[in-house]
Amino acid sequence: MEYLKFTLLFIFFHTLSYTLAGALALRISGDIYRDRSRLCTFLRDMNDPEESAHVQKYFFLAQIPRALLMALVLLPLLEAIRSMSFGSRFFFFSGLMFVYTHLAAASPFPDNIEGQVYFRPEYLKRSSFLRFQLEMLIYCALFGGMIGMAL
Numbered sequence: 376m377e378y379l380k381f382t383l384l385f386i387f388f389h390t391l392s393y394t395l396a397g398a399l400a401l402r403i404s405g406d407i408y409r410d411r412s413r414l415c416t417f418l419r420d421m422n423d424p425e426e427s428a429h430v431q432k433y434f435f436l437a438q439i440p441r442a443l444l445m446a447l448v449l450l451p452l453l454e455a456i457r458s459m460s461f462g463s464r465f466f467f468f469s470g471l472m473f474v475y476t477h478l479a480a481a482s483p484f485p486d487n488i489e490g491q492v493y494f495r496p497e498y499l500k501r502s503s504f505l506r507f508q509l510e511m512l513i514y515c516a517l518f519g520g521m522i523g524m525a526l
Contacts, residue, residue: 378450384525385446390438392517400510407503414485414503445476461523469519477511486511 401421407414409422419426449456456464483489485498486507 378453381450381453381526382443382446385449385522386439386442388518388521388525389442389445390435392514392521393438394434395517396510396514399513400506404503404506404510407506414498414500457526464523464526465519467519468522469515472518473511473515477515 401408406412408418409420413420419430421427421430456467459467478487480487481489483493484507485494485500486504491499
């Protein structure tokens, strides 16, 4: 039962913090995701009603399997995680999500290590790099705090 509770909490807190961070980032960094002049032209344009509708339709659905897979991998460590202090859990989960799902991710993106290797220079802009980092730091701090308190 504790594995199920952890998994459900993980899914809920991941989806909530990912949504909040994404909504804030869209307000702050809309030029990355909107219009023809956006940096990430390979992503759907949030100003295009059809493309935005697609994202809205699948956004939450995509977070469930993502979070489920991440939670399942951590189940063998659950006892050790629960024995940590809140501060340790916060830094563990925040750091884990920032490093593994973002900065050191194997899929290249303009703001991770692989992206710095594989992306063409026109996609690698310092201002965008920093704004992407802000979005991920917000997500990781929210997620780390929520799951850290819940355990």
